[in-house]
Amino acid sequence: MGVVTINDLTFTHEGSETGPSLVDINLDIERGEFVSIIGANGAGKTSLCNAIRGFIPHLFKGELTGEVRIDGQPVTEESFPELARQVGFVFQNPFTQMTGTTTTVYDELAYGLGNLGVPRDEMRRRVDAMVDMAHLEPLVERHPFQLSGGQQQRVALASILVMGQPILVIDEPTSQLDPKSTDDIFELIENMKDRGITIVLVEHKMEHVARYSDRVILMDDARIVAEGTPAEVFNDPRTEALGTRLPQPLFVARALRERGLPVTGRELTLEELVEHLRAGAINGKEGR
Numbered sequence: 001m002g003v004v005t006i007n008d009l010t011f012t013h014e015g016s017e018t019g020p021s022l023v024d025i026n027l028d029i030e031r032g033e034f035v036s037i038i039g040a041n042g043a044g045k046t047s048l049c050n051a052i053r054g055f056i057p058h059l060f061k062g063e064l065t066g067e068v069r070i071d072g073q074p075v076t077e078e079s080f081p082e083l084a085r086q087v088g089f090v091f092q093n094p095f096t097q098m099t100g101t102t103t104t105v106y107d108e109l110a111y112g113l114g115n116l117g118v119p120r121d122e123m124r125r126r127v128d129a130m131v132d133m134a135h136l137e138p139l140v141e142r143h144p145f146q147l148s149g150g151q152q153q154r155v156a157l158a159s160i161l162v163m164g165q166p167i168l169v170i171d172e173p174t175s176q177l178d179p180k181s182t183d184d185i186f187e188l189i190e191n192m193k194d195r196g197i198t199i200v201l202v203e204h205k206m207e208h209v210a211r212y213s214d215r216v217i218l219m220d221d222a223r224i225v226a227e228g229t230p231a232e233v234f235n236d237p238r239t240e241a242l243g244t245r246l247p248q249p250l251f252v253a254r255a256l257r258e259r260g261l262p263v264t265g266r267e268l269t270l271e272e273l274v275e276h277l278r279a280g281a282i283n284g285k286e287g288r
């Protein structure tokens with residue numbers, strides 16, 4: 001059984017004029033899996049995250065059928081603090097994430113651990129390790145509200161990662177970041193995956209989704225309409241038909257394939273393309 005199990009989940013926000021936000025959702029996420037949720041604005045991605053992190057139905061009221069289980073336990077039967085120990089969540093807007101009570105980035109990172117009663121020595125060790133991992137050394141003495149949007153986004157993510165929950169739900173962590181900072185964030189998230197943490201990510205940057213995810217879930221109009229490996233989902237005609245942006249290397253792959261070059265036309269990363277071109281060149285030479 002998965003660490004997150006969703007059975008026949010349908011949810012309509014109280015007072016909604018647009019109908020249900022989630023319809024017939026069935027999903028099993030394995031421990032240590034990296035799952036990305038993609039889809040157009042309003043497709044239901046944040047609502048699905050909210051169901052996994054227990055905001056639905058604990059904070060957002062409405063009509064709910066079906067269930068979400070974390071480690072076999074229905075979220076409706078767990079208190080919010082219990083859930084928060086299992087699931088770490090990073091909001092779309094880093095401003096929402098900041099405690100608003102600390103005056104330095106260092107204290108911001110330590111805040112959640114202090115609340116959990118983590119002993120001072122261990123707290124220091126964990127915060128120092130996170131500062132290092134998230135490359136936050138130059139910012140530790142700065143006031144959290146005097147950072148740029150991108151810097152805040154990095155601090156917001158680090159302040160959750162430092163807590164060490166086994167499941168992370170991360171909603172658009174790079175929306176305000178430049179390419180280099182986006183790469184840094186994905187490196188950080190991959191680092192968490194290497195530690196066996198389960199990751200559920202909402203992200204619009206498809207090159208990164210393609211490169212890092214074990215599984216991609218495509219949502220449209222409150223439903224899951226396709227799921228599979230990145231190669232399966234991005235090469236599924238429904239994905240393009242729904243107006244989802246595809247990873248750029250896929251267009252290059254298709255163009256090369258059309259010109260008879262030795263690629264499959266399904267490659268999602270430049271590395272994959274280069275590898276196939278090289279292998280094709282070697283095989284071609286050997287064949288002569």
Ligand SMILES: Nc1ncnc2c1ncn2[C@@H]1O[C@H](COP(=O)(O)OP(=O)(O)OP(=O)(O)O)[C@@H](O)[C@H]1O
Pocket residue numbers: 013014015016017018020021039040041042043044045046047048060
């Ligand atoms: N608090 C709420 N009350 C009423 N309806 C809501 C609420 N939150 C979301 N919805 C509705 O649920 C549907 C799905 O919204 P959701 O935010 O889950 O989509 P999304 O895919 O995350 O979109 P985006 O990419 O814009 O963040 C939309 O029709 C939205 O209007």
